[in-house]
Amino acid sequence: MPYRIVVSNKLAQLLNVLSHPIRIRIVEELKNKELTVSALKDILDLSPAATSQQLSLLRAHGIVAENRQGRNVFYHLCKPSLADWLMDGLNLIDPDPGEVQTIATAIESARNAWSGNDKEKKTLTKRTPRKRS
Numbered sequence: 001m002p003y004r005i006v007v008s009n010k011l012a013q014l015l016n017v018l019s020h021p022i023r024i025r026i027v028e029e030l031k032n033k034e035l036t037v038s039a040l041k042d043i044l045d046l047s048p049a050a051t052s053q054q055l056s057l058l059r060a061h062g063i064v065a066e067n068r069q070g071r072n073v074f075y076h077l078c079k080p081s082l083a084d085w086l087m088d089g090l091n092l093i094d095p096d097p098g099e100v101q102t103i104a105t106a107i108e109s110a111r112n113a114w115s116g117n118d119k120e121k122k123t124l125t126k127r128t129p130r131k132r133s
Helices: 001-015 019-027 037-044 048-060 081-088 097-113 119-125
Strands: 064-069 074-076
Touching: 019 037, 019 048, 037 048, 037 074, 048 064, 064 119
Parallel strands: none
Antiparallel strands: 064 074
16 A cells, blocks of 8 residues: 555655744745745744745745745745645644643642742741751
8 A cells, every 4th residue: 555655755744844833834824815035024023034944945845936026026825725724733732621721720839839829838848847967
């Protein structure tokens, strides 16, 4: 079944290219419109060189293409459905309500402990000091 190997490799290559947060953001920013490097750098709060580097990698893998209009170069997604696919992936990282409550409780406990309001911490500090020999 070599077709499974070929397809798995191609998907792995795509996921590898998309494995950087900036590249994911670029794909999402290009979802509905073409943008220049200058516009993208402002949106992403990156240097022009860093923005160009990420676009170059995306272009090399056929994810984005450029459209030259005079002196301006506009970038767009080759397959806009890729942005929709990434948005669907948000469902995979959305925490379940129990996890959210656990994290909120942990944060509150840490806040209390670090601010000196933790009852457990106070009782521990009231222990009798050890005698040194």
